[in-house]
Amino acid sequence: MKKKFIIYIGFFALLFTLFLAFVFWDYDFSKSKLKVINATIPEFSFKDQNGKAFTKSIVDGKVYVAEYFFTTCKGICPKMNLNLRRVYEAYKNEPGFLIASHTCMPETDSIPVLKKYEAKMLAGALTQNPNGSYKIIHTDSLEKFTNTNWYFLTGDKILLYKLARQGYIIDNDKPDSTQHIGDQFLHSQFFALVDKNNRVRGIYDGLENREIEKLIGDIKNLLKEKVTTKRFMDGFGNNPG
16 A cells, blocks of 8 residues: 555656646756836837947847937937947957947937948947946048947837837837827937847846946846747746846
């Protein structure tokens, strides 16, 4: 009797082990503690600074940072993009990461304008000032540079603004529904961090040093995550950790 009982216990233990293996075989135990802020980012299609199409297929399976700026901005944009240059320097050799900088003024930020702005941001050495701020030192107007994963994007204004508001959740100002899109202006200092499954996992103040340092650390953690199957995105994946 005792022997039969041990056999039963062993059998049910085996069944339970197989059940756990089935449930968790594709679960990513390396998941970051970052919660999912928005699990649904709309489809998009823009043009980058080289005139090439930039669609959701380019970011699939990658971690990326999204921001909005405009090239003639004299206020918050220069500091924001200097901080993004810091992020770029930290991950410029990481194939699973990219930065997507969207213009909020597509009517003026054409592809040639964005190409010129790319050189402004990436040519030259990034240096830190004594007060802790950053600047780029340009030694030659014809400086060569390599851009591995920073995209400067333009496109349809309606789609650009929809993505900021409904996708990245980085526009605090509620638009006037009666206002024509041509009269709307989106100006946000926030960066959105998106994971490999196209889910927003963090919002960061692009002007604050502590926020940038946290962003750099959070990117590292998200890069360790695996692409999650739909089963766990609907279950465990909405509250990772």
